[in-house]
Amino acid sequence: RLPLELDLESSAKGNDGMVNKREQILRQAILHFDAAISLDPNYAPAYLNKACAYALLNDTVRARFYAETETKQAALVGHFPKTSTDADILIGILDFRAGNATAAEAAFATAAGSGSALGAHNLRVLRNEPQPTEIPPSAGLRREKIDDKTIAAISADPQFVPSKDVSVGPNLMFRQNPAEGPGSKLFISQNLVNDEIVFLHLTNPAYQEPTARGISLGDDRATVVEKYGEPTTAVETPRGQIMVYKAILFILDNHGKVARWGNYLISS
Structure with a gap:
């Protein structure tokens, strides 16, 4: 990779x-x-x-x-x-x-x-060694929420600020709601050709509540892996890494600590 x-x-x-x-x-x-x-x-x-x-x-x-x-x-x-x-x-x-x-x-x-x-x-x-995999949620675990909202509920009735819409060519539109909740923002990208929509509900840097599995801002990468497993996709950044799981992602800073996390959903 x-x-x-x-x-x-x-x-x-x-x-x-x-x-x-x-x-x-x-x-x-x-x-x-x-x-x-x-x-x-x-x-x-x-x-x-x-x-x-x-x-x-x-x-x-x-x-x-x-x-x-x-x-x-x-x-x-x-x-x-x-x-x-x-x-x-x-x-x-x-x-x-x-x-x-x-x-x-x-x-x-x-x-x-x-x-x-x-x-x-x-x-x-x-070394031809097996790669760690994502840990599926256990039975009875509550759904991931940010500001007491699930990503499914947000996607059913998304609220955004039209003045902040950004069009990237004729085929892609970015929208956002900077105040989706007291501690979060909503970002939406829409493919105008196939109507695929990606919703990302992202915490603010000072968000206090943990994830459903107990990960909070400031936790290190090893703690995330202990709770969620190794992500299928990891995106390198100049100052850290983005760990992308099935419906949740974690943004790590240059110290390998969780700086923000978010729930996402892809709808078509």
């Missing part, structure tokens, strides 16, 4: 048109990363994302250069320790692709030892 997750691989195989489209998207992404670098030369995540894009383009030389040299230097100057660790993970992936499984294992083990869940994930993959 790359430090940057781009869902551009599965549909590209065996289809020249999709392969070309995939390459176009990745090269366009590189231009955006270059723009970010021009605004802040010490923004290490942009260098790492650029390295990941080159890795997905199978340009190993550039991928390694931007991971080993540019990302590392920017991470040091710009104070992005997590990005530096993520760069080591990408270097490990490149080592494995080059046939050096020993170096890859060492890189993943070092990252895992520093607390990187991504490093631990890749280490298990390399």
Whole structure:
């Protein structure tokens, strides 16, 4: 699993048109990363994302250069320790692709030892070990609520502020209710083509109530995993990680602590 997750691989195989489209998207992404670098030369995540894009383009030389040299230097100057660790993970992936499984294992083990869940994930993959899975809710457990509201109830009659609507092209609309409750916000994204709607009810940073399984703001990642298992999807961020479960997600800060959590529902 790359430090940057781009869902551009599965549909590209065996289809020249999709392969070309995939390459176009990745090269366009590189231009955006270059723009970010021009605004802040010490923004290490942009260098790492650029390295990941080159890795997905199978340009190993550039991928390694931007991971080993540019990302590392920017991470040091710009104070992005997590990005530096993520760069080591990408270097490990490149080592494995080059046939050096020993170096890859060492890189993943070092990252895992520093607390990187991504490093631990890749280490298990390399060693062909089973991945931890999400723990299903036990019988009789109450539904997840934020400000005493379930996501199902919110989605049945969503309230949003029209003045805050944001249209992204002709096909996507973002809506929100900044005051869904005293301690939460509601975000809605709607695909205007297939009418798929995603509801995200997110706690504010000072929210006090725990989840149905007892996770509160400030709890560490290990405590979340103890209660919910390992998430199927984990999204890396420059300062932390987003742990995405079946209907709930946790946003971790740079100390690996829960900064916010939210319930979500996808409706079509």
